[in-house]
Amino acid sequence: MGLRINTNTDAFNSYRNLSVTQGQMSKSLEKLSSGYRINRAADDAAGLAISEGLRSQTGGLKVAVRNAQDGISVVQTAEGALTEVHSILQRMRDLAVQASSDTNNSDARTAITTESNQLQSELSRIANSTNFNGTKLLDGSANTLSFQVGAGSSAANDTISFNFDTADVSTVATALASGGGNSYAVATPTAVTGNWTFSTTGVVASSTVAMGAAGSFNTVQEVADKLNSDTGFSANFRATVDQSNKLVVNATNGGTLATTAPGTGGAAGAAVSGGIQLDTAANARTAIDSIDVQIKAVSTARANLGAVQNRFEHTINNLNVAVENLSASESRIRDTDMAQEMMSFTRSQILSQAGTAMLAQANSAPQNVLSLLRG
Known part of the structure; x- marks a missing residue:
C-alpha cells in the first residue's frame, strides 16, 4: 500500500x-x-417491560401479605373478645342454675340477679368497645369486611370477605337483658331533641333524659350513647342498637319497660320480648335455655372466626411462595450475572x-x- x-x-x-x-x-x-443488567431501556427493551410487570406484581403481593396479616389481627381481636363473652355467658348460666334451686330466698335471688345484670352490662360494653383501628367489630355495625389479599383488582380472586354479623355481641346482650324492652325507630338522628322519658312496671322506676338541641347526634349509636351516659337512665335501663339500626331500650332492674312517647325525632316504641329473669325457679330454668342459645351462637361465631384465620394463614403462605418465585424470575431478567x-x-x-x-x-x-x- x-x-x-x-x-x-x-x-x-x-x-x-x-x-x-x-x-x-x-x-x-x-x-x-x-448490580443490574438492565440500567436503562436501551440495555434490553423487552426485558425491561417484562421485569417492570413482574416488579409490580411482586410489590402488590408483598402488600397483600401485610393485608392478610392485618386480617388475622382483626379476627384475633374479635375472637379474643368473644373468648371473654363465653366466660361471661358461662358464669351467667351458673347463676341461672343456682337460682333454679328453691334453697334460695328472695334476697339471695336478688343478689344473683344483681350479678347477672352487671355481667349483661359488661356484654354490652364489650360489644360497643371492641374495635380495630376505629372499626367496631362486635356491635353489629361491621357487617362484611373485605381484605385485599392479591395484587390484582378482581373482587372475586384478590379479596377475602368475612361477615361479622354472626359475632354481634350487642344482640346477645339485648337477648339476655333483664325485663322487657322497646324498639324505637330513629330514622333521622340529627332531628332528635327534647326530653325522653322511660319507666317500668312491676319494679317502679323512671328516668327522663334531656337530649339537647337538634343536630346533637349523627347516628343512632350516638343517641344510645347519650342515654347510657345519663346516670339516672343507666341505673335502670340499657340502650343498644340492633342489626336493623333501631334503638332498643331494656329495663335492667327486673321490671317491664313501659312504652312512652319519645322526644322529637323518633317513633313510639314497639314491645321487645324480655330477657332472662332469675326471680323464680321456673324463670331461672327458662333463663338456662336462653343462655344456652347464646352460648351456641357465640361458639358458632368463634368457629367462623377461627376458620377464616386459618384461611388467612394459608393465603399468606401461598403469597410468600409467589413472591419468592416472581422475585427469582425478575432477578434472572434484570440482575447482573x-x-x-x-x-x-x-x-x-x-x-x-x-x-x-x-x-x-x-x-x-x-x-x-x-x-x-x-x-
Missing part, C-alpha cells in the same frame, strides 16, 4: 475499535457497580490496553516517510 500522511487509515481503524471497546467496558463497569459480566469486563480491559498500544503504533507509522525525504 502507499504511504500517506493526511489520512492515517490504520489509526482510524484502531481508534474505532478502541472506542467500541471503551463503550463495552463502560457498560460492564455500570452493570458491575449497580456478576461472574459472566466480570469475564466481559476483563476481555474489554485487555482489548482496551491492546487497542491503546496499537493506536500509538498507528500514529507513529507515517514517520517512516521522513526516511524517504532524507534519502
Whole structure:
C-alpha cells in the first residue's frame, strides 16, 4: 500500500475499535457497580417491560401479605373478645342454675340477679368497645369486611370477605337483658331533641333524659350513647342498637319497660320480648335455655372466626411462595450475572490496553516517510 500522511487509515481503524471497546467496558463497569443488567431501556427493551410487570406484581403481593396479616389481627381481636363473652355467658348460666334451686330466698335471688345484670352490662360494653383501628367489630355495625389479599383488582380472586354479623355481641346482650324492652325507630338522628322519658312496671322506676338541641347526634349509636351516659337512665335501663339500626331500650332492674312517647325525632316504641329473669325457679330454668342459645351462637361465631384465620394463614403462605418465585424470575431478567459480566469486563480491559498500544503504533507509522525525504 502507499504511504500517506493526511489520512492515517490504520489509526482510524484502531481508534474505532478502541472506542467500541471503551463503550463495552463502560457498560460492564455500570452493570458491575449497580448490580443490574438492565440500567436503562436501551440495555434490553423487552426485558425491561417484562421485569417492570413482574416488579409490580411482586410489590402488590408483598402488600397483600401485610393485608392478610392485618386480617388475622382483626379476627384475633374479635375472637379474643368473644373468648371473654363465653366466660361471661358461662358464669351467667351458673347463676341461672343456682337460682333454679328453691334453697334460695328472695334476697339471695336478688343478689344473683344483681350479678347477672352487671355481667349483661359488661356484654354490652364489650360489644360497643371492641374495635380495630376505629372499626367496631362486635356491635353489629361491621357487617362484611373485605381484605385485599392479591395484587390484582378482581373482587372475586384478590379479596377475602368475612361477615361479622354472626359475632354481634350487642344482640346477645339485648337477648339476655333483664325485663322487657322497646324498639324505637330513629330514622333521622340529627332531628332528635327534647326530653325522653322511660319507666317500668312491676319494679317502679323512671328516668327522663334531656337530649339537647337538634343536630346533637349523627347516628343512632350516638343517641344510645347519650342515654347510657345519663346516670339516672343507666341505673335502670340499657340502650343498644340492633342489626336493623333501631334503638332498643331494656329495663335492667327486673321490671317491664313501659312504652312512652319519645322526644322529637323518633317513633313510639314497639314491645321487645324480655330477657332472662332469675326471680323464680321456673324463670331461672327458662333463663338456662336462653343462655344456652347464646352460648351456641357465640361458639358458632368463634368457629367462623377461627376458620377464616386459618384461611388467612394459608393465603399468606401461598403469597410468600409467589413472591419468592416472581422475585427469582425478575432477578434472572434484570440482575447482573456478576461472574459472566466480570469475564466481559476483563476481555474489554485487555482489548482496551491492546487497542491503546496499537493506536500509538498507528500514529507513529507515517514517520517512516521522513526516511524517504532524507534519502
